[in-house]
Amino acid sequence: MHMLKQKKISENEQGSALVYTLMVLLLLSLLGMSVGMVTVGSYKLSDSNRDYTSAYYIAEAGANQVKSDFTKKVNDLYTESITEDSFIDAVNKEVSALKSKTFTYPKQFNEEVKGNIDVTGNFKDGYTIISKGAVGNKTRTVEMDVEVNWIKKSAGALLPELPDGAGLVVDENITMDGGSFSGAIYSNSQSNKTVIIQKQSGYGNYNISKVYYSGKETIFDGYYRPSNLSKFEKVSTQFDISNYEKAINTIKNDVESRRKEGLLLETIINYPDGNRELKINDKDNYEKILIETNHDFIFNTGGKDVTLFVKELDMKVKGMSIAGGGKLTIVVENKLFIPRGNFNTNGSNDKLNIVYLGTEPLMMSGWEPMKFVGNIIIPNANFDGNYMDLTGVVLAGENVKFNGGGTASSALILAPNGKVELGVNGGSYILNGAVVASTFYMSNNASLIQKNIDTSNFWNSGSSQGDTGTGDLIITSPIIEPN
Template sequence: MIKVLWQNENGVSLLIVLMTLVILTLLGTALATISFANVKLTTNDRDYQSTYYIAEAGVNQAYAQMKSQVLVTYETRNNEESFFSSINDYIFSELNNQTYKNFEKSFSEQPKANITIKQLTNQNPREYKISSEGVIGKRTRTVEKVVEVKWVSKNAVPSIPSNVALIVRESVTLTGSAKINGDVQLLNGGNNKITLNGGGNIYHSDKTSRGTVHVESNYVDNVLDVPNWYRDSPKVVGSSSLFNLESLNGLLNIAPSSTSNTLENINISGNRDQEISLSSNSFTEKVSIEGSNNLDIHIGDADYHLVVDNFNLGQGHVNIIGSGTLHLHVLDTFNIGGSSTINKNGNINQFNLYYYGSNQFKLGGGTTDKRLTICKRC
């Protein structure tokens, strides 16, 4: 009897061991399955997140390039139409359909971001949508960003009367065959405010006929100070609609801070010419030209402001190259003499001079210039 019970107990023990092994095997298999699924899910999630980061990096890179170009274009365009035209040319020729591959490899795969840009609106401000498709192997993910580009009107020169070359507050002195080709407006009339001597004179913009000085009507008879032997003195006419110089105050006050580039001093002497090309508004402390040398300023088809502390054209020539307009702001001293010329072969719309100095504005020698000149303290 005792022997039988012992044998039964051995059978129960074996059964318990077998059941334990089965349970452990099932648990191990389940845990292995769960672990494998988790590893696979983690890998997929990693790849999914990686493609998102590539897409995000692509859209940010395209946005940075677009922003940089918008700022550069705004510097060189003075109206809304040309601004947006230039922006669109850049976007759809340089950015749209571009592929960025400047990423580190991800598990032997080369990531890339495919960029597409769509214009959403036509008005100002204008909206664009940047789409970036991140790609790693066969996995893709897209990130989008809507960008608003706005044109903000600049302080522009108010409409200037036709054929006017010089608008001055107080007085003008022309000596030594200096010439102004275009009419003159004298805002504060008085006796002997326009002085001509040594051949200096004021001509019409066609250079073949006498120019005209516009003053308040009660100063017509006494404003000219010329020698008795002078011939073909300019006509003096009374005007009740002289230019309002105060309308330029905003432009005159902000011009010195409108530059984004500093140039080295320009000193030209001996037997040499010099060329500079402007691609943005610029500042230089000094421009000095002697010895009948030339300074060619290339502006392309854009409008630029060049701010100068001291401008000395003792005997030389300044040539404006391009179809745009150069606005020259002279803050302190302005001297021009000898047989100097400024924009001689250009047209009056290519060059505007703004003089801020406290000294009297004078043209001497055989000076010839073709520009609009506006003096804050003349």
């Protein structure tokens, strides 16, 4: 009986292994599905985190790049600016150029990659660089605060000092076809025949103390080699005369920053019997000033440093002087005619600056001698000084000529992109000072005698700047990600 029951129970358990097997397979399937879902979810989360992180790095890189570029540009603008107003104006223009710029990069895992830069704020309150990075639909935004400061400059920072004893600093060739020269020569030329001397008919007195050169060994050519030339000296670095070109651009920017908008333009016509004094305010702006008198004409500055703007200036005067104790800068936009007279002869050259912005060749003086104490800046035109006794600095963007017997100047002639000629067309000219030019030519009875010229007060800023300032030009904060 017992054996029968046991047999029946055994028969009832048939197929249970299959059930157990199916249950195990079901559990394994569920486990596999769970693992798969977790893996897929993890993969998607990894993609999301990758894109999210990449977006941050793009935003951060954009902010750092703008900081680097902006810092370099601000340093350049500071070098080119003389006044705080001109510097602020230039910085604000640079900031405007940086606003709302978008950059597209190569795709990342088939996702679009973009960056966007914006700059907000102003000079007084500071600027904020806002940089956004985007990868697909993931975006990150970072910010960096930037403070720009104006540091007061000392006087005389505009013109670099000339090399020791330099009478001539030239980028290309020097030709002396007669005349006299005394001083050292600095040549940046990389070609042969840098210095050509042709002693004609017994003319010529050359006291060249030394020739500094960075190019070829053979630099002399012509009929005459100076017997008292002590030696050549090869230098490893050139004297960079492009700094004088930067000075021209700096003055142009400074002049533009002084200009006032909205002033009514006037015309002044002054004949011999009229009033011979003009009282001017800073940044007065005139259409024309036409003056003709056999007496001295006076510009009264009222005790201030002033800049006078005029489109056309015609002065036929016996002389011109500055009253009131201030410095006078005259900016002539289109036409300048000064055929004769003595200008600022009782003052110093830092008291008078004439800036001619026209493009037609400028001739000051003619066949009548002129005495001029001041500085002349001609960025865009050739300059011709006939019979001109000049004390000061000529800074020119093009060519410069001086001619006329009997006149003797104490001046620094700077024409970094042009040719300087002394004693052309059969005349003579005596220059005590130095010449910086692309090329130089001297002939006949002209003389260039090296003399140190003080340029510490070459260009006034139009207002007193006080002592030199200290501090950081640019201060930046760490990058942050706003909430």
